[in-house]
Amino acid sequence: GENVEQHPSTLSVQEGDSAVIKCTYSDSASNYFPWYKQELGKRPQLIIDIRSNVGEKKDQRIAVTLNKTAKHFSLHITETQPEDSAVYFCAAFLNQAGTALIFGKGTTLSVSS
């Protein structure tokens, strides 16, 4: 069926370490892959996105990589800080015509100092 799978569900790292979250999607026609961050008690907000015409995109300490052949994309956070602690969601439109944006189940990242 159409879905977006996200792993791991929880991730604990020490401040300064890197964190990697992975997602897979089912529809090879998908061409837009955003990542949202939701801090405790707040609304989700976009942190980075990538379209299928590129393989990697960076924005300071965060980066997203895309492997269209394998149908997976990953979020990389380097030099993690306590304020990076949040729930991270990947998402994809499940076909090229683009109906609804479907989210993965989320990864709770905890960064300890």
Next chain:
Amino acid sequence: GAGVSQSPSNKVTEKGKDVELRCDPISGHTALYWYRQSLGQGLEFLIYFQGNSAPDKSGLPSDRFSAERTGGSVSTLTIQRTQQEDSAVYLCASSYPRGELFFGEGSRLTVL
């Protein structure tokens, strides 16, 4: 408006009652989404509106749930005969077509 506005922010109701949740999207955004987030859980897709196209209702969990969007702007999510398992935060988001979603603060529904 400055952002996506949702009301009420909190709603407590008794099992079996009907509830209406309202979403006022960002002006000019043609796409509008409803998601449900249970405590500590992910963003469960409910329904999607895009312009004048027929809405994608594939995420609605039962026929007790319905939504409409009037005039391409404000949307109302209606839950009939509420059940305790309907308790959750209902999030609305709007965007340009296939663009960044901007979420509202959500409506927290508690069914007693």
